[in-house]
Amino acid sequence: MKYIVGIGGMTNGGKTTLTNSLLRALPNCCAVHQDDFFKPQDQIAVGEDGFKQWDVLESLDMEAMLSTVQAWVSSPRKFARAHGVSVRLDASDTHILILEGFLLYSYKPLVDLYSRRYFLTVPYEECKWRRSTRSYAVPDPPGLFDGHVWPMYQKYKQEMEANGVEVVYLDGMKSREELFHQVLEDIQNSLLNRS
Numbered sequence: 001m002k003y004i005v006g007i008g009g010m011t012n013g014g015k016t017t018l019t020n021s022l023l024r025a026l027p028n029c030c031a032v033h034q035d036d037f038f039k040p041q042d043q044i045a046v047g048e049d050g051f052k053q054w055d056v057l058e059s060l061d062m063e064a065m066l067s068t069v070q071a072w073v074s075s076p077r078k079f080a081r082a083h084g085v086s087v088r089l090d091a092s093d094t095h096i097l098i099l100e101g102f103l104l105y106s107y108k109p110l111v112d113l114y115s116r117r118y119f120l121t122v123p124y125e126e127c128k129w130r131r132s133t134r135s136y137a138v139p140d141p142p143g144l145f146d147g148h149v150w151p152m153y154q155k156y157k158q159e160m161e162a163n164g165v166e167v168v169y170l171d172g173m174k175s176r177e178e179l180f181h182q183v184l185e186d187i188q189n190s191l192l193n194r195s
């Protein structure tokens, strides 16, 4: 069985942290990180607001991300081997792929592929604070969070809801351990119901 999990939601909600814990715990599990598909800096548009528009779908090479997912779908074993994930021969024939990123549910060709879509959120103040402690490959210029990051987050989330995309909301204020156990149990239950 092939099972695709989305760990989506806002920037600094805790997506990458949660994904790394799940990867260690789930058998035959690979991950694809949306952050690996940002286009080069010189291809990122500059908005009327003067900010580079990192937080829009057009700044990501989503076709390349889709191809990567399709490669996993066509052969999860080959994909796992190529990505250094050991395939457990004793485990049932279940293969899991985690897609992780801040715009997972806004790209039409991917949206129906998920078996389960999670969406991490934290309150505005917490998000802004966590973001201020991060160092991205391209550092945030002053004012980016309020001028670009937060408005784009709200826009895409509203679109997702208007399109009726079903997600399981996760409270990113819970501890790392609590979130990990909650999602691990939920995935395990969902797998049991399918088998």
Ligand SMILES: Nc1ncnc2c1ncn2[C@@H]1O[C@H](COP(=O)(O)OP(=O)(O)O)[C@@H](O)[C@H]1O
Binding pocket: 010, 011, 012, 013, 014, 015, 016, 017, 018, 130, 133, 172, 173, 174, 175, 176, 177, 179
């Ligand atoms: N459950 C949590 N509670 C408190 N801080 C967290 C939690 N999960 C992650 N963090 C911290 O928040 C920041 C963003 O986490 P990260 O997993 O990189 O988020 P994302 O990938 O969603 O941007 C990091 O400094 C991380 O250590």
Ligand SMILES: NC(=O)c1ccc[n+]([C@@H]2O[C@H](COP(=O)(O)O)[C@@H](O)[C@H]2O)c1
Binding pocket: 010, 011, 012, 015, 016, 035, 038, 054, 055, 101, 102, 136, 137, 138, 149
């Ligand atoms: N990885 C990069 O090349 C890069 C560059 C500039 C901004 N970012 C930021 O990365 C964020 C998405 O990643 P997180 O969800 O892990 O925060 C976006 O909000 C974007 O502004 C990433």
Ligand SMILES: [Mg+2]
Binding pocket: 015, 016, 035
């Ligand atoms: Mg991340």
